[in-house]
Structure formats: C-alpha cells, structure tokens
Amino acid sequence: MTTKIKCYYDVLGVPRDANAxxxxxxxxxxALKWHPDKNPDCLEEATNQFRLIQQAYEVLSDPQERAWYxxxxxxxxxxxxxxxxxxTDDSLDxxxxxxxxxxxxxxxxxxGFxxxxxxxxxxxxxxxxxxxxxxDSDFEYPDFGNSKSxxxxxxxxxxDFWSSYFTTKSYVWVEKYDTREAPDRYSRRKAEAENKKFKDAAKKERNEEIRNLVAFVKKRDKRVQAYRExxxxxxxxxxxxVVENREKKKRERLEAMQSYQDVGWSSTAGLEDQFVQLEKTLAKHHGDESESDIDENEQNGNESIEEEEEIPIDNTYCFACxxxxxxxxxxxNHEKSKKHKDNVAILRDQLLEEDEDNSIDKKDEDNIDLQDDDLEDEIQDLTLDQPKSK
Structure with a gap:
C-alpha cells in the first residue's frame, strides 16, 4: 500500500507564504508534542510523525531547499x-x-456538442x-454554457478566456537535471537554465493544443455562427x-447650388440699378446733377431731391470692391480688410479728381461768360463812337 505524501507546509501547519x-x-x-519520549503509548506513530516534522522543517528552513521544493x-x-x-502527467488528451x-x-x-x-x-x-x-485557486472560469446561452x-x-489560455502547470516533471546534485554554483545555474528550456517548451506545446481546440470548437459553435450572421x-x-444618406446629401447639395445660382443671377441683375442709384446719390451729394436728372425732376412736378424718399442701399454690398x-x-469683417481700405482710398481719389475737374469746368464757363460780356461792351462802344450817317 502506497503512503500518501503530505505537503511539508501541511506537516508544519503553516501557510505557503509563512516566514522563517x-x-x-x-x-x-x-516537535515537543510528537517527541517519542512524550508518547510511550503510541511510540511508533509518534516516531514517524516526529521524523516527518524534522524532515519538513529541514527542507523549508533552508532558503535554497525551500525554493526547489x-x-x-x-x-x-x-x-x-x-x-x-x-x-505520470495525467493531463487530458x-x-x-x-x-x-x-x-x-x-x-x-x-x-450533444x-x-x-x-x-x-x-x-x-x-x-x-x-x-x-x-x-488564484478560487477563480471561476467562464462556463461553456448550452445551446440557449x-x-x-x-x-x-x-x-475570450480560452483563446488566450496559459497553463498554470509547472511541468517540472520534464526536467532533465536535479539541481541539488550540482557540484558548484555555476553548474547549478546551467542545470536550472536547461531545465527551464524543457519546461517552457512543454508549456508552449500545451497552450497551443488548448488554443487550437478552442478555435476548432468556435468554428462549429452554432451560437457563434448565428451571432456572426x-x-x-x-x-x-x-x-x-450610409449609401442612402450619401445620396440624400448629394441631392441637397445640388438643390442648394441651384438655389444659390438663382439668387446670384437675380442679385446681379439688381446691381445695375444699385450702381445707377449710387451715381445719383453721389451726384446729389457733390452738387453735380445731370440734365436727365433735372428733366426727371421736372416731370415729377419739380419736387426737391431732399423731399424724395431715401433709396435703400444694401448694407451687405460693398460698392468699393x-x-x-x-x-x-x-x-x-470685410470692411476691416486691407484690400477694402485700399479700394475705398482709390474710389475717394477718383471722386476728388472728378470734383476738381468739375470745378475747373465751372471756372472756364464763368470766364467765357465774362469774355462774352466784355466783347458785347466793346461792340457797343465801337458803335457809339462811329459818326452818324447824314
């Protein structure tokens, strides 16, 4: 009959993270409780238990031995x-x-599946x-569920859990070297490194087995197929x-462009009237009223310009630009721009030049009138100086 091996931590009655x-x-x-001298009535049992306690403490009290254990x-x-x-590794095949x-x-x-x-x-x-x-031993993994899950x-x-599976098994049973038998520190480290390679390879192989099984099952799971559909x-x-919204927005843009074109043509047609009115307003302001304006004023009952209603000017239209x-x-915002200010300055200069030209023309007309009057006076004088005919 094989005797069950007890964990050394259980033998000493301490947790696995207990300190020295x-x-x-x-x-x-x-040791005091199970010492053979203290238990003459159950000498054999006490002796075995006392020996096990000593063995457990001997291993766990040595840092190197405890790490290996x-x-x-x-x-x-x-x-x-x-x-x-x-x-014997009893892992599920x-x-x-x-x-x-x-x-x-x-x-x-x-x-069933x-x-x-x-x-x-x-x-x-x-x-x-x-x-x-x-x-981590109390962790509950996600259950596979049933067809209605x-x-x-x-x-x-x-x-999600099983697709990234990592085994927690140590796989120390695949080690090739017993590091306790190493003659020196260098040999022990070399043996530990070789043992680690064997363990890592075994873990990797197991992880790939489980993940491939998960992929196999997931591909055939009707719940996954239904969700994918x-x-x-x-x-x-x-x-x-998305296509319907794109077409709708396209139609809206086309309608907006058509509406914008209609408004643009109508506003352009009205620009000429605005320019004519602007010219009249500027002429009135500078006292330069054309004959057509005078005739128009006379036809309208010779009403004064001041009594006429002010013509509305679009506040969102820049005449200078x-x-x-x-x-x-x-x-x-446009009126603050440099380009607008430059155009206003140019327009101002043009108006001033026109004023100067008008002033010069007016002076010339006055001079001509004066010259005509002088000529008439001279003719009159000459007429008076001539002798009367007999």
Missing part, C-alpha cells in the same frame, strides 16, 4: 522527483476532441487548479443607410 520565524515556532511546538511541490506530491518514481465524431448533434443531451465540450474545458481547468497560487453574457466571455445583417443595413456678402457681420 513562524515556521520555527510551529516546528518547536509540534516550491517549484517541484506538485510533482513531489504526485509521487515523483524524490523517490525515483516516474511522474485533447486530440481526441478534434473531430466531430466525439459528439452527436448540437442539442443539450449528454452526447455543448455537453461534451463543456465537460472537456471543465476538466482542463480543474487539472490546472492545483498549480495555481492560493490567491446568451452570446454577450456567456459565449463571448468563454472564448446577425452582425453581417447589421453591417449590410448600415452600409445601405463690387462684392456681396451673406450677412452684416461678414460685411463688417
């Missing part, structure tokens, strides 16, 4: 690495589940639990709406 002082106190208390604890408890026994023959249909019965793979992933997780840290609440979390339908509807603006704010 706590282990020493526990060891002294247990912590790394190989699970393998030792399973009967390997210490007694010359070959450790997942390759027999890479075929559709391992399940029958997609129902929720015992032979969801029942079979729910049991498979539960077994894989339970085999990893003993190798987890104490703080919600995709968002159950199916997605399950595949639902998302594709939503994508088609979204694409259709010959531009129209959408709002008074845009017009105000």
């Amino acid at each position: 002082e706590d282990m020493k106190k526990s060891y002294r208390k247990l 912590d790394n190989h604890r699970e393998a030792i408890l399973r009967g390997g690495l210490g007694k010359g026994d070959n450790y 997942v390759f027999e589940y890479f075929t559709s023959s391992c399940y029958s249909g997609f129902g929720d019965d015992d032979k 969801y029942a079979v793979y729910r049991k498979v992933f539960k077994t894989i997780f339970e085999q990893d639990v003993p190798f987890m840290d104490d703080k 919600s995709y968002e609440e159950d199916v997605r979390p399950f595949y 639902q998302m594709e339908e939503k994508a088609r509807e979204s694409a259709k709406k 010959n531009k129209s603006f959408k709002s008074e704010k845009s017009m105000a």
Whole structure:
C-alpha cells in the first residue's frame, strides 16, 4: 500500500507564504508534542510523525531547499522527483476532441456538442487548479454554457478566456537535471537554465493544443455562427443607410447650388440699378446733377431731391470692391480688410479728381461768360463812337 505524501507546509501547519520565524515556532511546538519520549503509548506513530516534522522543517528552513521544493511541490506530491518514481502527467488528451465524431448533434443531451465540450474545458481547468497560487485557486472560469446561452453574457466571455489560455502547470516533471546534485554554483545555474528550456517548451506545446481546440470548437459553435450572421445583417443595413444618406446629401447639395445660382443671377441683375442709384446719390451729394436728372425732376412736378424718399442701399454690398456678402457681420469683417481700405482710398481719389475737374469746368464757363460780356461792351462802344450817317 502506497503512503500518501503530505505537503511539508501541511506537516508544519503553516501557510505557503509563512516566514522563517513562524515556521520555527510551529516546528518547536509540534516537535515537543510528537517527541517519542512524550508518547510511550503510541511510540511508533509518534516516531514517524516526529521524523516527518524534522524532515519538513529541514527542507523549508533552508532558503535554497525551500525554493526547489516550491517549484517541484506538485510533482513531489504526485509521487515523483524524490523517490525515483516516474511522474505520470495525467493531463487530458485533447486530440481526441478534434473531430466531430466525439459528439452527436448540437442539442443539450449528454452526447450533444455543448455537453461534451463543456465537460472537456471543465476538466482542463480543474487539472490546472492545483498549480495555481492560493490567491488564484478560487477563480471561476467562464462556463461553456448550452445551446440557449446568451452570446454577450456567456459565449463571448468563454472564448475570450480560452483563446488566450496559459497553463498554470509547472511541468517540472520534464526536467532533465536535479539541481541539488550540482557540484558548484555555476553548474547549478546551467542545470536550472536547461531545465527551464524543457519546461517552457512543454508549456508552449500545451497552450497551443488548448488554443487550437478552442478555435476548432468556435468554428462549429452554432451560437457563434448565428451571432456572426446577425452582425453581417447589421453591417449590410448600415452600409445601405450610409449609401442612402450619401445620396440624400448629394441631392441637397445640388438643390442648394441651384438655389444659390438663382439668387446670384437675380442679385446681379439688381446691381445695375444699385450702381445707377449710387451715381445719383453721389451726384446729389457733390452738387453735380445731370440734365436727365433735372428733366426727371421736372416731370415729377419739380419736387426737391431732399423731399424724395431715401433709396435703400444694401448694407451687405460693398460698392468699393463690387462684392456681396451673406450677412452684416461678414460685411463688417470685410470692411476691416486691407484690400477694402485700399479700394475705398482709390474710389475717394477718383471722386476728388472728378470734383476738381468739375470745378475747373465751372471756372472756364464763368470766364467765357465774362469774355462774352466784355466783347458785347466793346461792340457797343465801337458803335457809339462811329459818326452818324447824314
């Protein structure tokens, strides 16, 4: 009959993160309790227990021995690495589940797709639990669920977890060298490095096995297929709406452009009237009223210009720059620009030149009138000086 191997931490009754002082106190208390001299009635049991307590404390009190024990604890408890026994890895062989023959249909019965793979992933997780840290051993992995499980609440979390699976097993049973037998520090480090390569390779192989199984199952999961079809339908509807919105905006832009062109032509047609009115206003302001204006005023009853109604001028049109603006704010910003100020200055100079020309013309007319009067006077004088005919 094989005796079950007890964990050294359990023998001393301390947690796995206990410090040296706590282990020493526990060891002294247990050694006093199980000392053979203190237990003559159960001498054999006390002797075995006392020897086990000593062995546990001897290993855990040495930092190097304790580190090695912590790394190989699970393998030792399973009967390997210490007694010359070959450790047997009892990990689930997942390759027999890479075929559709391992399940029958997609129902929720015992032979169905969801029942079979729910049991498979539960077994894989339970085999990893003993190798987890104490703080992680209470973690509950996402359940595979059944054919009616919600995709968002159950199916997605399950595949998110298992698609990035990493085994917690130490795989110390694949080590080739016992570092305790190393003759020196250099040899021990070399042996540890080689052992790490073997363990990492074994972990990588196991991780790839599980992830490939997850991909195999996900591809055949009817819940995933239904969700994918639902998302594709939503994508088609979204694409259709995008096209409709694009066409709608295109039509709106075309209508807006057509409306803008109509307004532009009408405003251009009115610019000529505005220019004529502007000329009249400027002429009135500078006292240069043309004959056509006078005739028009006479036809309208010789009403004074001051009594006429003021002609409305568009506040959003710049006469100096010959531009129209959408709002008074845009017009105000334009009036601050350098180009506008330059055009205003040019217009001002032109008006001043016209005023000067008008003044010169007026003086010339006065001089001509004076010359005509003088000529008439001279003719009169000459006429008076001539002798009267007999």
